[in-house]
Amino acid sequence: MRIPTHSDCRILLMHYRKGSLLLLVLCSLSLVLPQPLCADTTHPNMIFVLADDLGYGDLGCYGQTQIQTPRLDQMAREGMRFTQFYAGNTVCAPSRSVLMTGQHMGHTHVRGNAGGGDMTVQSLRDQDVTVAEVLKPVGYTNALVGKWGLGEVDSEGFVLKQGFDQFYGYLNQVHAHNYYPEFLWRGDQKELLGNVVEPVSKEAKYGGFVGGSATKRVDYSHDLFAKEAMQFIDSEKDNPFFLYLALTIPHANNEGSKMTGNGAEVPDYGIYQDRDWSDQDKGQAAMITRMDTDMGRIMDQLTALGIEKNTLVFFTSDNGPHDESRHHLETFNPSGPLRGIKRAMHEGGIRVPAIAWWPGTVPAGQTTEHIAYFGDWMATAAELAGVDAPENLDSISFVPTLKGNAAEQQAHDYLYWEFYEQGSRQAVRFGKWKAIREPMFSGSVELFDLDQDISEQENRADQHPEIVKQATAMMDEAHVPNPNWKIRGGK
Template structure:
């Protein structure tokens, strides 16, 4: 614990004896996530364009953008906190993530996530702030951050904790409690404003790590709970100075004057920023502008700390938000047009609900003042951080590394699409800024696909074949002019993507769950049998891009028969083929395997077993049209063990059998099964 009276001791230590230069250790990674901050709430993204007196300022975040890259087309997977944050950590969009819709406090599943990946790569993994994925209150909290790859946690475990920004030792209406590791903090938080508290604790972790473990890289996930929900002001002005020379300081629980943080004094919910104090605005607008400015100043404080600790040039910093702006507890996003030039707010699949302001900064790697309009998602960060850390990018992700974009080596990723699905029983607000068709529109079951600059979206879906409305986002940012009648081929493409890119989740049933996944037209030169390749293993997880060492063909055997005949135990095995499905219907795939196994059908993560030391059985059910469907199977036996792999399918008539080799086909030019569609 870093108490205030020890603060200058560490300053002297760091100034006098830095043991390592920044470039001798892998880069640190800091991911700063705000809660319900809209695209229009940053000066560099929109506020400065508005003109007039009714706007606020974000000077420190604008500086971050000026020294890094603005990602203008960065999306979140879901327009509300739980699915959005889960998708970020898991690297999966909402067609695959097991936390969907409004499943607040559903436990994050065990296995691969950003924290566990980076911890395996040697990082200290710290989460400060709002989590919301631990499990229900009163449960054993199976998804607790310390059980899901984080080495340290300090913040709110449950999503309702963040509805108020003074925890007050659990006496709030929502019984908000700050938790340190597994221990609830029940004293001293009466006057701790959470933006200040979480910033101070994050600073303390950074200082502690630099002092005690300078040769170990750090991942810090700093998740604010503001400007979400209740409109509340801090107790007073931001402390003078930044970084090591001032700003916010974590004082610990035993400080008699300002417990936990050096701003825990004075009157709560009282301080309006001087820039807004005398504005002729309603009080609620002044509160909101002050809340955003507090985050802005806190980020500036953190950035100066990186300079003071001499780790600035070896730290990737990403700033983002979990979804669009909210409109509850007196907050009105029309005040400052928090949704920017778009239609939609939180809980909408219109742009204003899912496109969020995002900045990335990494000196020497990201050009200052750069801008990228490439469509990317928050599920891309897992792959990005893996590459930054020098780890293999896993197969079990919907994301792609953004390093080519961030480094300027490429304008885009060459990806085919982005995908969303979400349900909410309410309506899009009737705001004058919004496209007329969207105003007061029932949301219901929503689904969306973006291909290039075209976005397909459908609302209140009640049947699988409901058409997508199609908008050209470059010319129509408010999604006002539906081009669907002019784009029949694009409509068909989006319909196909919406079926071959997701798998049904019984806990979030959709009206299109039983829709048939369309088959592909037969490619030229089709040959009997699968392609089997061997690849070097990392010992961590199934890689997305294996390093192949050997390739062969199986004219008649399926993967189960092949495995039973004996496989090398020191290599990963891959079978890639087109699977000929005999008839339309429901098919259940059953996998029994040891080690790590991954099965992909089209873009569907069909089955995934990570690091199983014993044989285990998993099943997945899909609805397939007759014809050819690309399938990839990868298997890595546990160290010292013999491969166990049994992949079966059950046909619509109930017959079950090992996946037969005679139904597998290949082409002579099969190079990379990731390109199967």
């Protein structure tokens, strides 16, 4: 009889009933007998790394020539690069809601950034089921390091009420703008830092929070996140874990842009110090390269611990690139060949870089054109953990693609997005076609053939009225009204 591993016992003891003496004896033996370092190969570790406002063209392996990203480029060479992977939305909170719930924008609860309004509409609810909650019953330790944005400490959406065992970082999105904050959250407690922050105004917004810029800069939050992530990996190396590493790089400190003229906050400009660029451009590049270095440190750590072959690392971005640091988009062309940036429903706002690294499982040096999006992480994580995902989701596992079995990969009928800012807009992607309706529900429809026109320059709606009709029907089907999210004169 096989002696249970530590992780087996964590699962079995949750289901222990009186009289299971053999189980208790075996689990006791497992605590004293030597355990192989990667004993639990049926429950691979998962590290989902989410950059913030990183564009499709911001990495060398996606065509970037000015910003150096050698470790992420290495990750792509040793793993799989997705060329048609999409964020959950074109801005932060709803994109993360899609990621956590496996529901697209017509179904997920959080469909926009709340702004100065009621923050509960930007919070997950008790009834919302997250990826972490699906993994927890089969023995995963779940940690979020970085930015949450889906519920304050006293709300139903608070991260430790949504399946995560550990949390270190920001809860509030405006708080997360500042790379030198006065505090970060460790669990439900504030951990004070050495920074001193001047608020941008006296008016409290965004859940009572006022953004600002540091006048005394000591502790750089990104560096703290990298350290925390590596400490978590080391502490959980013998047990299955899910690490959601939600970085804030390269998001701007929007308040810093207003107060100092430079929202690209970074301790130093590094290799870009002597470039003939603006300080904002130097900062933007230095932030991305700093993140790249830390991604390399994490891959090196996994290898040194001997758990790289039992760990999937998936790297992507929450939406397209921003222009909020007062840097120059033309310096780096962050959307690459795509049209638009953050807040657009064109490809540049929602198509994002995505790299999967899992030595021995994900084929090295592969590029996939499989069309997937954030909502698919739910089904993917569940399949890897050997558990069922919740029913009635908008989620298809891309495990076959990860394992090089493209013939077994299921596809979506369509992907769907909706956006409530700037007058509102919707988008749907099906096969080679992409349709955008602006404003939502009642506006005219643009139609693009992405196989022939990745830059979305030629509107083919007039040429294909039958395809427009099909796209409109998909948008109408996908949208389920939510009383928290309405547009003027719309549903």
